[in-house]
Amino acid sequence: EVQLVESGGGLVQPGGSLRLSCAASGFTFSTYWMSWVRQAPGKGLEWVANTKQDGTEKYYIDSVKGRFTISRDNAKTSLYLQMNSLRAEDTAVYYCASYYYDGSTGYTRGFDYWGQGTLVTVSS
């Protein structure tokens, strides 16, 4: 059974930092791109960041560039999101998701597995 379990969310003041973790099991983690997708309260889904299977390529939505860093540890089958200089508009549930993507062909199956999410609240 595929499992993605996020942790690390919580309440943080504006300008603060937080590190999210996602523990993966039940699939071959090292063969998947991995992603963070967030959802502000009562709002829709927003892709945040992706990392390639070996971590050599990373992409971010413009609003978090320079503040967030996605990383992975394939030996620990874990995904991370380091969030610095947090703003009120970063308040959201953050989901870890696997993203099936073949860079050589462009073939994708979208986000096929999702964690249950972890809530990040940025407020003073």
Place this chain on the structure above:
Amino acid sequence: EIVMTQSPATLSVSPGERATLSCRASQSVSSNLAWYQQKPGQAPRLLIYGASTRATGIPARFSGSGSGTEFTLTISSLQSEDFAVYYCQQSNNWPPITFGQGTRLEIK
């Protein structure tokens, strides 16, 4: 950035009837279009990828069609568990990967 627009925002349908949800892309995304279902308090679930391929375990009453800029998700005979929010998502031209704003499917 490719903008995804879903319509309608809310769709009211009776159980057993057909529901048709639309998604439009601001430029062609070929067939790199996925649909997700999200119920309150739950993570999204992948329903359809490649515009028309059902994900593992998804019932046959869910079907997707379209290519280029116009896409449709059809639920042929609504069951009580199908009432939820549905999102389309493109990954033909990324970053960024973009989602539509969602269609809320409610019981009539």
